[in-house]
Amino acid sequence: MLIKSIEEKIRINKAVSITALTVSLFMVLAGFGFAYQLIKESRKSLYVLDNGVPVLVKQTDELLNRPVEYRSQVELFHRLFFTLAPDDQYIKDNIEKSLYLIDDTGKKEYTNLREKGFYNQLISSNSMVTVTTDSIQINSNERKFMYFGKQMINRKTALIVRKLFTEGRFEDIVRSPNNPHGVLLKDWRIIDNSEISNQPKFSY
Structure with missing residues (x-):
């Protein structure tokens, strides 16, 4: 009975560890994707000088x-x-x-x-x-x-x-x-x- 209980705890711990690792990996990848998108969008913002005055413009496709x-x-x-x-x-x-x-x-x-x-x-x-x-x-x-x-x-x-x-x-x-x-x-x-x-x- 004790051995069965230990095996059950190991399986639970393993499942929890795998789930936590998967969630962490997903969050890291999502963070990288979000950061990349922000950088990509920021590069579309340009300042153009109009008679010496900087004007914010947006690049398009x-x-x-x-x-x-x-x-x-x-x-x-x-x-x-x-x-x-x-x-x-x-x-x-x-x-x-x-x-x-x-x-x-x-x-x-x-x-x-x-x-x-x-x-x-x-x-x-x-x-x-x-x-x-x-x-x-x-x-x-x-x-x-x-x-x-x-x-x-x-x-x-x-x-x-x-x-x-x-x-x-x-x-x-x-x-x-x-x-x-x-x-x-x-x-x-x-x-x-x-x-x-x-x-x-x-x-x-």
């Missing part, structure tokens, strides 16, 4: 933001490439920034315009060129884009408005200070840059 970044890259390239002032250094700076966002098709178009004397004409005529975006179509499956906008050439004697329709492809690359979206535009070409209107300016 990169895949959710990617189509927005593709569209932003297309808009940024066209704005830099086609916003021009009658200043040789300003033109060079804008073109240089835009060429970080595109493959050699951008450089070829720049060389083509330069050889035609487009930039020299802007400077000599004291013209300002700006571009406005109408719409940007992104095909994420085929990794293609189409850009629709207007190019305005503001001269002393006239305001010229031209259609701007371009297309190309895009590719994900490593992010860098010169290409923060990590998107490279490729095989870019101008489909339509025809004149829409030419309104003369009258001086009184």
Whole structure:
């Protein structure tokens, strides 16, 4: 009877020990999981300087933001490439920034315009060129884009408005200070840059 009682106590102690060990292990793993989740969430919190003032922002899933970044890259390239002032250094700076966002098709178009004397004409005529975006179509499956906008050439004697329709492809690359979206535009070409209107300016 005594031996049976001792065996029963041993079994109970063993069961209690195993249960306690299992519960402890579960609590440790749960603690690690909770801590990892907290660290992961905290890394999504970033402080961005806005005119010297730190602003708390939250990172989101990169895949959710990617189509927005593709569209932003297309808009940024066209704005830099086609916003021009009658200043040789300003033109060079804008073109240089835009060429970080595109493959050699951008450089070829720049060389083509330069050889035609487009930039020299802007400077000599004291013209300002700006571009406005109408719409940007992104095909994420085929990794293609189409850009629709207007190019305005503001001269002393006239305001010229031209259609701007371009297309190309895009590719994900490593992010860098010169290409923060990590998107490279490729095989870019101008489909339509025809004149829409030419309104003369009258001086009184």
